[in-house]
Amino acid sequence: MQILAKRRLSIFLVIAALLMAGCMSQATTTSAPERQASNQENSNLPRLLGKATVEMMVEGKDSPIIINLDGSQAPITAGNFVDLVDRGVYDGLVFHRVVREPQPFVVQGGDPQSKDPKFSPERLGTGSYIDPATSQPRYIPLEITPQGSEEPVYSQTFKSASISVKPVLKHTRGAVAMARSPYPDSASSQFYFCLADLPFLDGDYAVFGYVTEGMDVVDSIVQGDRIKSVRVVQGLEYLRK
Numbered sequence: 001m002q003i004l005a006k007r008r009l010s011i012f013l014v015i016a017a018l019l020m021a022g023c024m025s026q027a028t029t030t031s032a033p034e035r036q037a038s039n040q041e042n043s044n045l046p047r048l049l050g051k052a053t054v055e056m057m058v059e060g061k062d063s064p065i066i067i068n069l070d071g072s073q074a075p076i077t078a079g080n081f082v083d084l085v086d087r088g089v090y091d092g093l094v095f096h097r098v099v100r101e102p103q104p105f106v107v108q109g110g111d112p113q114s115k116d117p118k119f120s121p122e123r124l125g126t127g128s129y130i131d132p133a134t135s136q137p138r139y140i141p142l143e144i145t146p147q148g149s150e151e152p153v154y155s156q157t158f159k160s161a162s163i164s165v166k167p168v169l170k171h172t173r174g175a176v177a178m179a180r181s182p183y184p185d186s187a188s189s190q191f192y193f194c195l196a197d198l199p200f201l202d203g204d205y206a207v208f209g210y211v212t213e214g215m216d217v218v219d220s221i222v223q224g225d226r227i228k229s230v231r232v233v234q235g236l237e238y239l240r241k
């Protein structure tokens with residue numbers, strides 16, 4: 001019983017580490033009119049209509065991290081990431097959260113506030129990408145495709161949507177997914193690498209790609225390491241804005 005209690009506490013603590021503090025207010029349900037309005041807003045978001053490959057360099061590391069992004073299963077989530085990469089948003093940002101204890105969990109980065117070296121590290125994890133066209137934060141909907149479905153489920157976790165099957169893109173070691181606040185449609189620019197298989201996150205957070213090379217680099221990242229550069233090396237032609 002003590003072992004089970006400790007494991008549940010560990011899971012609670014590591015899931016809490018993914019949440020973007022103070023980002024948006026919580027919402028437990030979404031009405032049909034709200035979902036329709038959300039879908040209309042989503043039409044203005046970037047989409048990746050295919051697959052793309054991204055190369056990430058981390059300062060102080062000799063080898064790149066190669067990430068394959070799956071726009072066929074997560075078109076908005078992958079499209080948002082590719083668009084931010086293409087804009088140079090991630091260059092110079094810090095990995096502000098690295099969780100390896102009590103068990104390997106995630107390496108998280110992508111807070112635009114971290115580009116400023118004077119910004120307080122304690123406040124990192126609260127920032128979002130500000131769209132220069134609107135001067136407002138850009139948020140994307142929670143987007144997860146269930147196995148056997150031709151389209152993703154939007155703005156709902158599998159639990160809230162009463163979906164019992166697994167997602168197509170799972171939280172296996174090397175998965176890349178979006179961090180968000182408790183509100184489903186609050187992901188923006190912050191992402192995380194899975195350091196281990198994390199099946200308890202499936203259906204709650206949106207995976208959009210996998211590390212195919214350089215997982216040893218991911219394993220070596222410590223809190224405070226900075227992204228040197230990220231570039232799209234293949235598949236940019238599939239991005240639609």
